[in-house]
Amino acid sequence: MKSKTKENNKYMGSVKVGPKGQIVIPKEVRNMFDINPGDTLLLLADSKKGIAIERYGVFAKIADAIFAGKAKEIYPDHTEEESLTFAKSIKGMKKDGDDNEGNSND
Structure with missing residues (x-):
């Protein structure tokens, strides 16, 4: 990781893509957004x-609002x-066993 900057709830840094196409979300960002192991x-x-x-969970709330008739809003x-x-x-993207997805503090 290079060029880390954390200030006023903002973060900038660089990550490298591994041989399997994976990246690591920096710890500071995971903490900032309350991203935990097992989250989708x-x-x-x-x-x-x-x-x-x-x-x-953010998109699940949007989907729920659409299903509740608020699509035009x-x-x-x-x-x-x-x-x-x-x-x-x-x-449809919800995976079986992902029980903690709608519980984030947004």
Whole structure:
């Protein structure tokens, strides 16, 4: 890890990709976001916008809101069908045995 900077709840550093394509999330970042062993993270990638990683629980809450009829409030530019497809995809990513995912303090 090189060039660590931690200030005002922000962090910047570099990580190397290992031979299996894996990276290590720095301890400071895991602590900042309360990421623990066994947590499920979602990786979002867009060839133009880049890569984002977030806890499953954050997206599970969004999916729950969509299923509760709040799709237009969350994604006003998307159709109800698009939002439901997104929500179903999120829920489909939940792995059996991941019982702690909705319990983060966001």
